[in-house]
Amino acid sequence: MVHSVLKASRFFCPPREALGLTSAISGRVCYSAFSSMKETNFSIVDSSSNTVAPTREPCITDTLSVNVNGTTSSMSVQCTPEIEKKFVHHVYDAIAPHFSSTRFAKWPKVAAFLSSLPLGSLVLDAGCGNGKYLGLNHDCFFIGCDISSSLIKICSDRGHEVLVADAVNLPYRTGFGDAAISIAVLHHLSTENRRRRAIEELVRVVKKGGLVLITVWAVEQEDRMLITKWTPLNEKYVDEWVGPGSPRVRTPSSVSLESIPESEESRSREHMNVCNEPNVSRDLDEENNIKNQQEYFVPWHLPYHRAEISGASADALAAGLAIKDDKKGAVVYNRYYHVFSEGELERLTTGINNARIVDQFFDKSNWCVILEKTL
Amino acid sequence: MRLLTHNMLSSNIKGVVNGFPLRIEAEKVVEKTVEMNGEFLKKMFEKIDWKAFVDASRAMGPEEADCSMLDSDEFLNRFHHALLELHLEEGALVCPETGRRFPVNKGIPNMLLHEDEDTDGEDSKDGLTDIWKVGVFSVTG
Numbered sequence: 001m002v003h004s005v006l007k008a009s010r011f012f013c014p015p016r017e018a019l020g021l022t023s024a025i026s027g028r029v030c031y032s033a034f035s036s037m038k039e040t041n042f043s044i045v046d047s048s049s050n051t052v053a054p055t056r057e058p059c060i061t062d063t064l065s066v067n068v069n070g071t072t073s074s075m076s077v078q079c080t081p082e083i084e085k086k087f088v089h090h091v092y093d094a095i096a097p098h099f100s101s102t103r104f105a106k107w108p109k110v111a112a113f114l115s116s117l118p119l120g121s122l123v124l125d126a127g128c129g130n131g132k133y134l135g136l137n138h139d140c141f142f143i144g145c146d147i148s149s150s151l152i153k154i155c156s157d158r159g160h161e162v163l164v165a166d167a168v169n170l171p172y173r174t175g176f177g178d179a180a181i182s183i184a185v186l187h188h189l190s191t192e193n194r195r196r197r198a199i200e201e202l203v204r205v206v207k208k209g210g211l212v213l214i215t216v217w218a219v220e221q222e223d224r225m226l227i228t229k230w231t232p233l234n235e236k237y238v239d240e241w242v243g244p245g246s247p248r249v250r251t252p253s254s255v256s257l258e259s260i261p262e263s264e265e266s267r268s269r270e271h272m273n274v275c276n277e278p279n280v281s282r283d284l285d286e287e288n289n290i291k292n293q294q295e296y297f298v299p300w301h302l303p304y305h306r307a308e309i310s311g312a313s314a315d316a317l318a319a320g321l322a323i324k325d326d327k328k329g330a331v332v333y334n335r336y337y338h339v340f341s342e343g344e345l346e347r348l349t350t351g352i353n354n355a356r357i358v359d360q361f362f363d364k365s366n367w368c369v370i371l372e373k374t375l
Numbered sequence: 376m377r378l379l380t381h382n383m384l385s386s387n388i389k390g391v392v393n394g395f396p397l398r399i400e401a402e403k404v405v406e407k408t409v410e411m412n413g414e415f416l417k418k419m420f421e422k423i424d425w426k427a428f429v430d431a432s433r434a435m436g437p438e439e440a441d442c443s444m445l446d447s448d449e450f451l452n453r454f455h456h457a458l459l460e461l462h463l464e465e466g467a468l469v470c471p472e473t474g475r476r477f478p479v480n481k482g483i484p485n486m487l488l489h490e491d492e493d494t495d496g497e498d499s500k501d502g503l504t505d506i507w508k509v510g511v512f513s514v515t516g
Contacts, residue, residue, distance in 0.1 A: 078493040120418035122383075141415065143380055149485070156483050161380055163484040169387050169493055171477075171486035173395055176383040176422065 077197045078169045081190050086321055087297065087336035088188045089147055094312035094322075095302050095333060096150035100130035109363050110183055111136055113213045113370065121178035124205055126167045126198075127185030131155030134162070140178075145170070167198045172205040180205060180212045184366070187216045187337050195338070196348050203355045203373050212355070212371040216340045219294055221365045231334065233295040294341060297334035307331040345369045376463045376484050378431050382423045384484065386470035386477070388492045396427035397468035397477065399434035405462045405482070411455045419458060432457045 080089070092099065110133060117123065119139040128134060128144030129151055135142050145165035146152050155162040165171050167185055180202045189195045202212045221227050302322075307313035313331045316322040322333045345367050349357055354375040361368050386394025435457075467476040468484055475492070478485050 078488075079490060120412070120415040122419075122422070139412075139415070141379065141419075143383070145486075147487070149483075152483055153481075156481060161377060163376070163380070163384075163486055165486040166488070166493070169488065171384050171387050171484075173383050173385045 077191075077193045078166070080166070080168075081194075083190050083336050084188065087334055090312075090316065090321065091300065091333045091335050092148040093150045094316055095300055095306075096130075096148060096154060098302055098306045099300070100151065100154050103130050103132050106132065106136065107183070107215075107364070109361075109368065110181065110213065110215070113181070113211075114140070114179075117179050117211075122176065124170075124172065124177045124180040124202075126165075126170060126180060126182050126202060127188075128152075128155060128160075128162065129184075131158055131160045131162065133181065133183065134158075134160040168194050168201065170201045170205050174204050175207045175210075177206040178210055180210070182212070182214045184215055184217065186214065187339055188335070190336060190338060192348070196351065199348055199355075199371075200352055203352060203371060206373050208373055208375060210373045211358070212373070213368070214345065214371070215363075215366045215368045216345060217337060218362065218365050218367045219339045219341045220362070221339075223365070227296075229299060230337075231297040231299075232293045233297065233336075294339050296337045296339060298337050300333045300335055301325065301328055301330035302333060303330050340367045342367070376479055376482055377459055378428060378435065378461060379419060379423070379458050380484075381431050381463070381468070382428055384468060384486070386472070386475065387486075388470060388473055388475060388488060391470060391472045394470055394472065396424065396431065396471065398471060399431050399463060400467040400469060400476070401434050401436075401463055401465075403463075403465035404435050405464045406460050407462055409459050411451065413451055416451055416455055416458070420454065423458075428458070432461070435461045435463065 114123065114133060114137045117137055117140055121137075121140040123137070123140050123142045125131075125133055125142060125144040128146050129148075131144055131151075131154065133142075134144045134155060142161065144152075144155055144160055144162040145167075146155075146162070147164065147166055149164050152162050152164050163171070167182070168189070182198070182202055186195050186198055189198060199212075199214065202214065206212060302313065307330075313322060316333065317324065317331065322331050324330075325332050342362075346357060346360060346369065349355060349369060349371060352371075355371040355373050357369055358372045359368075359370040381397065381399065384395070384397055386397060388394065462482050463479050464482045466479045468479060468486075469476050
């Protein structure tokens, strides 16, 4: 059966020489080019009665379960904490097109990693965002996933093979991929257990000998001015979502952390629900606190004209999850970040017994690691 | 969603022992041509679960894969077509153990779990009891 369909060039393209192609193959394809695509419609094939799982209401309040030992049980690891729902998922869904327009530059280290993969590799991008790296190596097949359906729609419109999924619970069979990447993702996970779980998932889904590249934002930002635009989240606030008994990365201080000087942007305390103590003693070592500080809200300015298109901003403003900045003509969202300290990625990986570190480096204010699955 | 992707998707619901393969309910299947790469196909052939692939291709339409493809000179073309050129645009992927449907819309599967589906199956084996539940993200101002 031969179907004449519009030939489409895809990211996955074989070497031109191999096929003797004379026409130029562009690396991108838009769905709009599929105007004469033949569509075959089928009715639902499976008509046999099957057990339909009852629909469940998503739980409104998020909880942490604590076992008799006082440590957080694994029951909490895959359940999304409220802070991530409100200050990661919701935000990316609201800002997706604008965010995507700013994410086009390919990071050389990531490009080099992907280009080094052998022909025919199946590459999984967990937390692929706008799909910037999907198809970067034309000899590989990429599957991207992200928790934001808005971002995944953008990827799909560009012709990528993508799905909506959770990095903490990847829907892939074990050992199927040849390589996996996690670029600027893990710093959005709010507990150490979830961050470790996400790394375990990346290792699980690649084959033995498969490589995993992970990059995360560093505490040690090269542009120190950038940090002044962030809102540090203080100790008490961190305790509330991390929960008692969770392992702490840094030495907890007995007093509230002094907040790093804010930028000129107006920021309502009630809206952001951040407990900044206004009268903290200036005797504290400010530099030390900056070094220890790892939890932040990082602002995203969504221009008003963009906010109107997305429509989600009206709800966000009403709920106090975003504020208006008339001076900048933008709706200001906050994204939750746990920035990584030196050695933290390495420490997380050490506990994973079927992976070893083959490379680790600091590049452009990101801590990076390449793992190899050993078993 | 292509059949290559389907061949690596698994239901990750709590308590499910083997969530692969997901059963396909196809409402709309679309064909999109893509250039063939023999080397890539050979690599994928070694990787995929053949039975799951054949069963899935039946759900996607009359151009099905079968074992005779292995002997046929046209093997690569037909394998390529079924593996990479058929797209499930609308439908669902059904967990083989629970019957839970993961929807596929505009070619995109949504594999996110509901709140009560996404805990680790190992919890029950540990026999740990919850002594209290802590409310998180409580606003104390």
